[in-house]
Amino acid sequence: MNFRTLNKTGEELSILGFGAMRFPLKNGRIDKAKSEEMLTYAIDNGVNFIDTAFPYHFGESEIFLGNFLSKNPEYRDKVSISTKLPPWDVKKSEDMYKILNTQLNKLQTDCIDYYFIHSLTKDVWDKLLDLGILKFLDDIKKSKKVKYVGFSFHDNLNEFKRIVDYYDWDMCMVQYNYLDDELQAGEEGILYAARKGMGIFIMEPLRGGNLANNVPKEITEIFEEYTKKHKYFQKPSDWAFKWVWNNPNVTCVLSGMGSLEQLKENIRLANSISNPNFLNIDELEIISKAKEIFNKRMKIKCTSCNYCMPCPVGVDIPRCFELYNSKYLFDSKSAKMEADFKYTAQLGGVLSEPKVASKCIHCGKCLKECPQSLPIPDLLDEVSKEFEKTGFKYKVKLFKTVAGLQKFVEKLFR
Template sequence: MLYRKMPKNTDELSILGFGCMRLASKEDGSIDEERATKQLRYAIDQGVNYVDTAWPYHMGASEPFLGRALADGYREKVKIATKLPSFLIETREDMDKYLNAQLEKLNTDHIDYYLLHSLVGDLWDSIEKLGVADFLDKAKADGRIINAGFSFHGASKDFNRIVDAYNWDFCQIQYNYLDEMNQAGKEGLKYAASKNLGVIVMEPLRGGTLTKTVPQDVEEIWNEAPKKRSPAEWALRWVWNHPEVTVVLSGMNEEAHIEENLRVAGEAHPNSLTEEELQLVKRVENKYRELMKVECTGCQYCMPCPSGVNIPVCFDLYNNLYLEDDPETVRLMYAARLGGAVGAGRGGFASLCIQCGQCLDKCPQHIDIPNILDSVVSELEGSDLEQRIAMAKEMFNGDV
């Protein structure tokens, strides 16, 4: 395992952090505690020492899970990062209420790295007026938090002013080769580093977009590389190639993925990709931009939908319609995954959307969700949807 130092406190952090937003889960969506605990502890035993969670992850179950999983001496081996749910804060008192509840959930007396969650410009302005700087100062002074930071999902124009508004220790940004110019982007990465902030990177694989379904056109570009690597390794190495990055979070929930990530995290030094390799990644980026229809990362911040739409699954399959050369199979999988043939019961079709717009303020990617759901209905539902649902049930369950 390679380590990089936090600029302000010289903590040596593993360049690979364990993200707890997409833990191993059971069929009903609940955390598979036995498997997830084994995975987390194995990663820690191999050198991972930064673990990231948040109040809403797994519908509130991630923090309590982590408190249990870090028993038996594992708490002392890691730095815990969690986040004030900024979007739920209405008063100055709320800030202490949530932090104290998180300390109890995590079964710890301090949070090593505490972030204001998912800031955009307007949200920062709101909690700043409520006294969040005073809250952070006092929580650091009394030892409940050690380092103060923020995660960011806003427009680039707001990032620098938030960096300058408080004496932060670190920040967390979305960064991958498709998002080099989105949100904080490369300019934000360099600005934060110039202010001596540690930088934690989330979504290095864009919620799996860069690895789950690799179009043939993209695979052909990767195959041109003299040194063969998986799409996940290319994506991770691209982020780690930036010396300004301290830690890269990975939502690891498959044993094989954990092994691969650990291996790469023992080799990925900054500035280690050649110019030819960087140009190859750029070509892959351009090809993805040609093919993709919606820039969803599957973060689920838009969920739950009050009308029951499974927005991330709808968008995942909608992208697959254009990333894969098999539209009929994608349409069948849409019927299967949302029609009850695969998973825990029927529900979630895009046609359930009533255009209420509640998802719009929640989406960190600023996607026009209702309008794109209309396109999903047009291209993935249709008059034969019930027939495809019946076909999927017969195929997957052996009956109708």
């Protein structure tokens, strides 16, 4: 296994981190035997960072990980545990402390090594500031319930920099892959945080698996032609991982692996192609070509600059366009289903106010802000037609019920 040092903490972390959100399932629950086998294999082969979160596997991931490590105490010292504060459950200051105690309980530990605030956006950060998050972060480090603090992020670059500058963070977690190098925090955000010594954890290196399994034929042909000429073989996932690891500012790449096979494959890659600055100029050129082809498939040329935001009625304009584009980038049914799922879960109003396209009242305020001159309200009508078909409201209700069940599990552990 290759390791990189997190500057701020001096800790050596494996370049591949285990994302505990896609364990194999049996009858809809975590398949314990298979998942234990995977964790054992990962740790025995050098993976020393395991990342979970309160909602993963409907609350079961933290419990499963806690049980595994208490059954195998020799592994606890070999790995760092990471989990996240769910801000959508924080209504008052005390909730943060209660939730952390619940998580310590579920994970059966006195100290969580890496504690992230989950999925920060501007609104969420402002809410947490009002509720005293800065004091909370100081308190939990001082009490040694948590070793290091950071945040995972889903908003624009300016917001990312604002949050980075707000606190003496140890690390952050951002979405980054060769398709999304300018999206959200992007390459510039990564550099900004790295210059402050923060550890950079990467999520979505394969864009939900699509850069491994659903790459369009015209791109796989370019990959194959290149590798054939140079007499070696590389799958689309190899290209994607290699590109992320190529960035020397990246500390650890998280992958939510769903089978032992996939884990073995990712460990093989981490052992062989994870050095920084590993891609040569020709390979970088090949990736640029792949990106160009993907860009041509983008239906809406939105750059996620966020200048049109906030919308007075709460539509998340860039996210609506991003998910709409996702439906057409890849050729598979699963990629389209994933976009549908995310639209419902993230914009449908499951955990916060709805931010869906159909809320647009065509006031026109956003139109003059868009540097791409996009006809935003008309495009939102398209997005709404695509995602909010008959049954959409029932899907949102179903998701809300599931989220309610999670809260029930949480109460059991408080």
